[in-house]
Structure formats: structure tokens, C-alpha cells
Amino acid sequence: xxxxxxxxxxxxxxxxxxxxxxxxxxxxxxxxxxxxxxxxxxxxxxxxxxxxxxxxxxxxxxxxxxxxxxxxxxxxxxxxxxxxxxxxxxxxxxxxxxxxxxxxxxxxxxxxxxxxxxxxxxxxxxxxxxxxxxxxxxxxxxxxxxxxxxxxxxxxxxxxxxxxxxxxxxxxxxxxxxxxxxxxxxxxxxxxxxxxxxxxxxxxxxxxxxxxxxxxxx
Amino acid sequence: xxxxxxxxxxxxxxxxxxxxxxxxxxxxxxxxxxxxxxxxxxxxxxxxxxxxxxxxxxxxxxxxxxxxxxxxxxxxxxxxxxxxxxxxxxxxxxxxxxxxxxxxxxxxxxxxxxxxxxxxxxxxxxxxxxxxxxxxxxxxxxxxxxxxxxxxxxxxxxxxxxxxxxxxxxxxxxxxxxxxxxxxxxxxxxxxxxxxxxxxxxxxxxxxxxxxxxxxxx
DNA sequence: TAAAAAACGTGGTAATTACCACGGAATATG
DNA sequence: CATATTCCGTGGTAATTACCACGTTTTTTA
Numbered sequence: 396x397x398x399x400x401x402x403x404x405x406x407x408x409x410x411x412x413x414x415x416x417x418x419x420x421x422x423x424x425x426x427x428x429x430x431x432x433x434x435x436x437x438x439x440x441x442x443x444x445x446x447x448x449x450x451x452x453x454x455x456x457x458x459x460x461x462x463x464x465x466x467x468x469x470x471x472x473x474x475x476x477x478x479x480x481x482x483x484x485x486x487x488x489x490x491x492x493x494x495x496x497x498x499x500x501x502x503x504x505x506x507x508x509x510x511x512x513x514x515x516x517x518x519x520x521x522x523x524x525x526x527x528x529x530x531x532x533x534x535x536x537x538x539x540x541x542x543x544x545x546x547x548x549x550x551x552x553x554x555x556x557x558x559x560x561x562x563x564x565x566x567x568x569x570x571x572x573x574x575x576x577x578x579x580x581x582x583x584x585x586x587x588x589x590x591x592x593x594x595x596x597x598x599x600x601x602x603x604x605x606x607x608x609x610x611x612x613x
Numbered sequence: 614x615x616x617x618x619x620x621x622x623x624x625x626x627x628x629x630x631x632x633x634x635x636x637x638x639x640x641x642x643x644x645x646x647x648x649x650x651x652x653x654x655x656x657x658x659x660x661x662x663x664x665x666x667x668x669x670x671x672x673x674x675x676x677x678x679x680x681x682x683x684x685x686x687x688x689x690x691x692x693x694x695x696x697x698x699x700x701x702x703x704x705x706x707x708x709x710x711x712x713x714x715x716x717x718x719x720x721x722x723x724x725x726x727x728x729x730x731x732x733x734x735x736x737x738x739x740x741x742x743x744x745x746x747x748x749x750x751x752x753x754x755x756x757x758x759x760x761x762x763x764x765x766x767x768x769x770x771x772x773x774x775x776x777x778x779x780x781x782x783x784x785x786x787x788x789x790x791x792x793x794x795x796x797x798x799x800x801x802x803x804x805x806x807x808x809x810x811x812x813x814x815x816x817x818x819x820x821x822x823x824x825x826x827x828x829x830x831x
Numbered sequence: 832t833a834a835a836a837a838a839c840g841t842g843g844t845a846a847t848t849a850c851c852a853c854g855g856a857a858t859a860t861g
Numbered sequence: 862c863a864t865a866t867t868c869c870g871t872g873g874t875a876a877t878t879a880c881c882a883c884g885t886t887t888t889t890t891a
Contacts, residue, residue: 415686459762460845461775461778462778466644467762469758469762480751481751481754481755481758482751482755483751483858484747484748484750484751485748485751485752485755486748487755491755491758491759508685511649511744511747515846525743525871526729527888528747529702529729529743529746529747529750530702530703530704531752532702532747532750532754533698533699533700533702533703533750534703535754536699536703536707536750536753536754536757537699537700537703537705539754539757539758539761540687540709540757541709542761543757543760543764544677544685544687546761546764546765546788546802547764547802548801548802549802549804549849549877550849550876550877551877551878552877557679560679560680575837575838575839576838576839576840577837577839579837584764584765584766584767585767585878585879586767586878586879586880587838587839587876588839588840588879588880588881589878589879589880591840591841592840592841592842592878593877593878594840595840595841607838607839742849766840767844767847767879768847768879768880769847769848770847792883793867793868793869794868794870795867795868795869803848803849804848804868805868806847806848806849806850806851806869806871807847807848807849807850808871809869809870809871810848810870810871810872811847811848812870813870813871825857825869826867
């Protein structure tokens with residue numbers, strides 16, 4: 396476990412917890428290391444999930460399958476990312492998603508009920524952990540809410556403008572987006588070429604200027 | 614405060630907390646009652662928010678305003694609903710939304726940092742409160758995630774099917790939706806008449822049958 | 832550095848959806 | 862019970878977007 400301490404210490408879930416204390420926590424939370432070969436599933440749709448997972452090595456997909464069997468990648472996980480915290484915490488009986496590793500990976504699984512119910516020793520950092528959990532969940536909430544507002548716009552143009560402006564409040568008029576075109580289109584839930592079309596129209600209309608993933612609001 | 618105890622006891626945030634203990638909590642959390650006249654704002658976009666609010670009487674809107682000044686109702690609040698918990702918890706500096714009462718209303722505001730940091734008396738139910746908070750937030754998370762998956766579908770038809778099927782897993786083939794047409798359209802982020810058009814096409818194609826808010830998957 | 836793969840823009844067409852307008856049904860109101 | 866209001870379906874048209882195809886540019890890989 397020590398081997399992965401440098402990763403664990405960067406996980407937001409363990410913010411403001413000393414490295415030594417993280418190790419104690421791992422015991423406290425019945426942490427178990429698991430190795431997966433590329434393509435293996437950590438859990439699948441319908442499973443009961445009561446472990447929070449943290450990716451220590453490699454990468455994974457969170458996948459949603461609908462009734463017809465179509466698969467959609469909801470998000471990608473890499474080192475230091477965690478998953479299943481909302482599912483555990485909400486007490487969902489059957490997972491609505493699957494998690495599949497996209498390369499050989501190592502994952503640590505933590506017993507969720509141990510997170511919630513402070514241990515008998517009631518370590519101080521355990522309180523901090525719960526606080527962090529709340530913080531993490533609240534932030535995810537807000538991020539989801541933001542994305543909802545963008546996607547719920549009816550025209551592609553307003554989706555783009557909305558998104559760029561939401562970044563602009565922090566970055567100013569010159570905005571760098573964390574996507575390439577395809578990812579950008581996925582984020583906005585539109586077709587890639589439709590997005591390209593619309594972007595060039597917006598440039599023509601003098602609304603924006605851009606090159607690759609750097610945009611300028613005019 | 615006692616006057617509103619029957620409402621407070623039904624709030625999920627106070628699940629499994631005795632009525633007597635809720636009253637103690639109110640002191641603990643520096644609860645303050647506020648009355649608002651119809652149309653007044655509880656807080657507005659950009660404000661620093663560090664109180665969680667619970668509606669005790671009347672109703673309110675959560676409103677998002679974009680840069681052009683267009684206003685969208687993100688959600689409506691009625692008795693027993695609470696708001697601003699994610700904003701507080703995520704430590705957001707400037708609120709991304711406003712809350713406006715849509716009828717004369719009474720609201721109780723709770724000091725969020727008191728929720729997070731158990732009081733010196735470290736009342737047992739305080740721990741329960743934090744647990745509930747996590748639970749509530751996680752569930753909201755999952756609900757948001759579900760809705761995202763639905764509105765991220767590209768065609769109106771697949772949005773409808775996706776939504777109905779998500780209900781069908783719980784309700785079976787005969788599904789009752791909690792919306793009228795306009796609300797349904799808003800939920801799916803589409804035009805009302807477009808939705809009506811598509812629904813009748815789907816009926817024609819033998820995919821569904823419906824009357825008002827009762828649907829049947831075929 | 833040559834070849835392969837990925838990323839991006841763009842033209843054209845078909846499909847989908849928004850938007851407007853209206854009338855009938857259902858519901859609420861006095 | 863009469864009237865007003867809300868709710869819903871539908872026709873028609875314009876606008877938007879998806880989808881397919883292809884060429885150019887950029888990046889990756891061997």
C-alpha cells in the first residue's frame with residue numbers, strides 16, 4: 396500500500412489528512428488491493444456495490460448500458476480518480492453502471508460503511524474524511540448542474556456560448572477548453588461535424604475566434 | 614419553531630432524528646426564521662451563501678440567469694424542500710443561482726458550518742444529520758446523473774423511451790409520469806409541441822400507448 | 832523520416848426539431 | 862351551469878442538426 400501513498404495523498408477524498416494517517420485509514424476502511432487485466436470488469440450493471448474504489452494504476456471506464464444493449468462511456472478514470480462513492484452513499488441496491496478497466500490496472504477498494512460510521516477509535520482524521528466526502532459530492536453536484544444547464548440549451552450555438560462563457564468567468568475572454576473536438580462534441584451531446592460546422596459559422600458571424608482548443612470571445 | 618415541527622420531521626435531512634432532538638438541533642444550528650413576501654429574493658446570483666434553507670410555508674423558485682439576463686427556473690420548492698446545501702457544502706464563493714419566493718413564504722435558515730462541525734456537546738443526532746446530508750447529496754447526484762443520460766440522447770424519441778424505461782424498471786410496463794406535457798417537455802429539454810408530435814408518432818409506430826400522464830410500453 | 836493514424840473542417844442531403852397558429856377537450860372558477 | 866383558463870394534439874414551415882463522405886493537416890509510431 397505504501398507504494399501508492401504518493402497517489403493517495405493527492406486524492407481529494409484525503410485532503411488535509413497526513414500521509415501517515417492515510418495509512419491508518421486504509422486499515423480502518425478495510426482497504427483491499429485488486430489487480431485487473433485490460434478489459435476486466437470491476438463491477439457490472441445490477442451488482443450490489445458497497446465499496447468505494449480508487450484507481451492507483453492504469454485507467455478505466457464508467458459504462459452505462461441501456462436495455463437494447465448499447466453502451467455509452469459516461470466517464471473515464473485515471474490514476475487518483477475514485478468511483479462508486481455516490482452509489483454506495485445513496486444506498487442504491489443495483490448499480491446503474493459498470494466499471495471496466497481500459498488497461499491493466501490496480502485499484503483499492505474501501506468498505507463504505509466503515510467510512511460512514513467512524514471507527515471505535517474515532518480517529519480525528521476520520522471526521523475529516525467524512526467532511527471531504529461531503530465536499531467532493533457537493534462539488535460533483537454543482538458540476539453536474541452546470542453541465543445540465545449547458546446541455547439543456549436548445550440550439551448548438553447557445554450550448555457553445557454558454558459553455559465558453561462559464562469558463563470565461565474564471566479564465567477571462569481567452570478560454571482554453573480541456574477537450575479536442577470530438578470530446579467537446581461529446582460533452583455538449585452533439586455530433587462532431589455539426590459542432591465544427593457551427594463553430595465556423597460562429598467565427599464567420601464574428602462571435603468567437605478560435606484555433607484548436609483555444610477560444611476567444613468577441 | 615415548534616409550529617413547524619410536523620414539517621421539519623418529514624424533511625429527509627432529519628430522517629431518524631426524534632422531534633425533540635430536531636428542536637435541539639435548531640438551536641445548535643442557529644436556526645433563524647424568515648418571512649418573505651411574494652416576489653422577494655432569499656438570495657441572488659453572486660451572493661455568498663452559507664446557510665441551508667428549508668421552506669416551511671409557501672413556495673419558491675431556484676432561478677438561473679445567464680449573461681444576457683434570460684431567466685430559467687431550475688426547480689421549484691415547496692413546503693419541506695430545502696436548498697443551497699450543495700452550494701454551502703462545496704464552498705462556492707458566489708452563488709450561481711437566485712432563490713425567489715413565488716408566494717408569501719416562511720423559511721428557516723441553518724448555519725452550514727454548524728452542520729459540518731459537530732457542536733461541543735457532540736450530540737448523537739448531529740452525527741446522524743451529517744450522515745443524512747451525505748445521503749441526500751448522493752441521491753441528488755444519482756438523480757442528476759440519470760437525467761443527464763436522458764437528455765444527452767440525440768433524438769427526441771430516444772429521450773422519451775429512455776425516460777419511460779427508467780421508470781419502467783420500478784413501475785413495470787404501465788408507467789405514470791409525474792408531469793403534464795409542458796413539464797415533461799421541460800424535463801426533456803425539448804419543445805412542448807415537438808414532444809406531442811413525437812409521442813403521437815410513437816403511438817402510430819406501435820411503440821407506446823398513452824393517455825394523459827399514463828403510458829404503456831409495448 | 833516515412834508511413835499510419837488521428838483530428839479537423841467542410842460540402843451536401845436527409846432527418847429531426849423548433850416555432851407558430853389554432854381548435855377542441857378537460858379542468859377550474861365563480 | 863356558464864365562462865374562463867389550462868392542457869393537449871396537430872398542420873405546416875423554417876431552421877437546425879445529424880449523417881455521410883472526403884481531403885487536408887497534425888500527431889503518433891515504428
